[in-house]
Amino acid sequence: MSNKKVAIIFTGGTISMKIDPRISAAIPALSSEEIMSMVTNIDRFADIEIINFDRIPGPHMSPKKMMELSKIIKGLANRKDIDGIIVTHGTDTLEETAFLLDLNLFCEKPVVVTGAMRNGSELGYDGPSNLAAAICTAISPQAKNKGVLVVMNNEVNAASEVTKTHTLSLDTFKSLEFGPLGIVDNDEVIFYRDIVKHHHIQTDTIEENVFLIKTASGMDSTLIDFCIEKGAKGLVIEAMGRGNIPPTMVSGIKNAIDNGVIVVIVSRCPMGRVLDSYGYEGGGKTLRNLGVILGGSLNGQKARIKLMLALSITNDKDKIQEIFEKDFYTK
Numbered sequence: 001m002s003n004k005k006v007a008i009i010f011t012g013g014t015i016s017m018k019i020d021p022r023i024s025a026a027i028p029a030l031s032s033e034e035i036m037s038m039v040t041n042i043d044r045f046a047d048i049e050i051i052n053f054d055r056i057p058g059p060h061m062s063p064k065k066m067m068e069l070s071k072i073i074k075g076l077a078n079r080k081d082i083d084g085i086i087v088t089h090g091t092d093t094l095e096e097t098a099f100l101l102d103l104n105l106f107c108e109k110p111v112v113v114t115g116a117m118r119n120g121s122e123l124g125y126d127g128p129s130n131l132a133a134a135i136c137t138a139i140s141p142q143a144k145n146k147g148v149l150v151v152m153n154n155e156v157n158a159a160s161e162v163t164k165t166h167t168l169s170l171d172t173f174k175s176l177e178f179g180p181l182g183i184v185d186n187d188e189v190i191f192y193r194d195i196v197k198h199h200h201i202q203t204d205t206i207e208e209n210v211f212l213i214k215t216a217s218g219m220d221s222t223l224i225d226f227c228i229e230k231g232a233k234g235l236v237i238e239a240m241g242r243g244n245i246p247p248t249m250v251s252g253i254k255n256a257i258d259n260g261v262i263v264v265i266v267s268r269c270p271m272g273r274v275l276d277s278y279g280y281e282g283g284g285k286t287l288r289n290l291g292v293i294l295g296g297s298l299n300g301q302k303a304r305i306k307l308m309l310a311l312s313i314t315n316d317k318d319k320i321q322e323i324f325e326k327d328f329y330t331k
């Protein structure tokens with residue numbers, strides 16, 4: 001029986017880096033061929049097609065580039081000879097790209113995002129083992145129709161749930177609230193649970209004029225008003241707890257909504273969803289009455305990606321509310 005074929009799109013990140021002795025710091029340096037040469041025995045599992053998209057660090061990734069990536073993946077997914085697709089990525093923004101792809105792709109074939117926490121000059125470079133686990137996932141029939149998956153440290157997580165939790169641990173990608181979907185063990189993927197609620201946003205463009213503001217005690221409306229002045233189309237507020245903000249920020253939210261800016265509320269807590277359960281000034285109920293949208297249990301950076309995609313298809317607040325809240329809120 002012939003091998004399955006996997007396309008690997010290299011975008012950069014620590015998985016592509018080595019330490020430059022002149023500056024004693026990691027920079028992009030490894031070619032995709034050099035990286036693949038360290039993934040030993042892979043020819044027993046799959047034929048690999050390499051696509052060199054870029055060699056940028058995670059913080060250099062942009063929503064525009066994510067959309068380019070999505071387009072390339074759509075093309076690959078339509079090819080009969082490709083069984084699965086892998087994206088290598090800097091871990092700093094990996095969850096944002098993975099989530100954008102998850103929302104934008106309608107693809108039966110496995111799409112897996114991976115990276116590395118240690119660069120090619122460090123002891124215990126984890127790029128090759130993460131790539132090996134990603135390849136095992138990409139060729140697995142069980143990984144079909146699961147949405148975009150993030151595979152690192154032999155854990156399989158859903159792009160819609162996973163977040164980077166640790167600055168240096170190899171075990172940094174966690175689905176804090178619900179746990180991983182599965183594991184890679186003995187070159188095989190084993191799934192333990194599934195995602196029931198998949199959201200999709202069909203678009204080829206992205207609205208970049210969307211800002212993210214985190215709340216902290218005593219903050220006022222200065223940053224919100226600044227975003228409105230700069231012509232923001234959307235605003236994500238990382239609120240406190242269940243979705244509450246300091247009373248001094250309420251005038252900014254009102255100003256934003258009066259100016260047609262779509263405002264989505266998420267929580268700065270790492271787990272749990274927002275709800276309009278508090279009625280005091282700045283509480284979720286007062287924000288809801290002003291017209292904010294509830295972002296469920298998404299973190300700020302993911303809610304921003306979703307709002308950017310939603311705003312590329314409509315400016316209608318009710319439609320965007322439906323995009324965010326369907327399946328998660330009944331009233």
Ligand SMILES: NC(=O)C[C@H](N)C(=O)O
Pocket residue numbers: 012013014015056057058059089090091092093115116117118
């Ligand atoms: N581990 C990593 O990939 C972190 C790196 N700063 C990046 O995102 O490119």
